[in-house]
Amino acid sequence: MIRLLRPLLPLGLGAALAASAWAATPEAPVPATGAGGMPQRVLACVTCHGKEGRATPDGYFPRIAGKPAGYLYNQLLNFRDGRRSYPQMSYLIEHLTDDYLREIAGHFASLELPYPPPPAPQAPPAVLEQGRLLVQQGDAARQIPACVQCHGQAMTGVVPAIPGLLGLPRDYLNSQLGAWATGQRRAQSPDCMARVARQLTPGDVSAVSAWLAAQPVPAGGKPAARLTAALPLPCGGVPADAVAH
Structure with a gap:
């Protein structure tokens, strides 16, 4: 059976998630940000997805750097709107607007970073x-x-x-x-x-x-x-x- 992994919330991520969620509530809407402000806004993202969205070696969190912006945006919508289920992601973005999710997607899509060499084949x-x-x-x-x-x-x-x-x-x-x-x-x-x-x-x-x-x-x-x-x-x-x- 294929098993879905559910890693624990990394140390320090809870505070980042809470700050992001608070910043996007109707009482404190998230302002539009330029490219210079996005690295700070996406600190919670890179805690799991690795520096600049390059992925991490643990094998579960995918690389998001350089992925097509429309794909990343669709996945953020899917998590926010319940088509994909992962509590940490849902909590992070549940209050974010469509426009702000587009900004996040555009930020990671714009990153052109090298890929590491692949691991040795893991099958005969x-x-x-x-x-x-x-x-x-x-x-x-x-x-x-x-x-x-x-x-x-x-x-x-x-x-x-x-x-x-x-x-x-x-x-x-x-x-x-x-x-x-x-x-x-x-x-x-x-x-x-x-x-x-x-x-x-x-x-x-x-x-x-x-x-x-x-x-x-x-x-x-x-x-x-x-x-x-x-x-x-x-x-x-x-x-x-x-x-x-």
């Missing part, structure tokens, strides 16, 4: 090959599209709203695919990832996450400007003009 060659085939070719007989059809041929995502899948810990990839399959993670309707995840077996998930986690991140991880073909499934949160026709 046959499992890695199974993962590679699913990522690059999918499985038409089981109605599983290739990951590259949505996330880009380089797997670095597509602006404005599709994330890259490289440079993420294997544990995180496993847990999120499991969360979609079980309904613990949801997105705007139509939820294409939930539909795909439910078609994957536990073996598929293990193979895909092992292969993805072992790949180097090309071109600094920059997302592609747009898709080169139409999405294989309708996906909520992806603007129509981001899809090639």
Whole structure:
């Protein structure tokens, strides 16, 4: 069974969360801030997601630096509005406005930071090959599209709203695919990832996450400007003009 991890609240984060939540209440609305003020505003974010959003070695908190702004914004909305469930995140942003969430997303999306080399493969060659085939070719007989059809041929995502899948810990990839399959993670309707995840077996998930986690991140991880073909499934949160026709 795929298990969702629930780390304890890090020391000092509670105060940062409380300060952020207080600052965004109707009685004390958060003012618009320029780029210079955002590093202070997002201190609670980097406590978990690592310095400048680079991620941390514990394998659960994902990198958010350099991800497409539309994707980050959608995820903040999903946490705030209950489609994703993680108490620390929900408490942090429950009072923040749409505009302020866009500022946070834009801040992290603008960061161009190097990726570390990938860890050594954590699965035997046959499992890695199974993962590679699913990522690059999918499985038409089981109605599983290739990951590259949505996330880009380089797997670095597509602006404005599709994330890259490289440079993420294997544990995180496993847990999120499991969360979609079980309904613990949801997105705007139509939820294409939930539909795909439910078609994957536990073996598929293990193979895909092992292969993805072992790949180097090309071109600094920059997302592609747009898709080169139409999405294989309708996906909520992806603007129509981001899809090639």
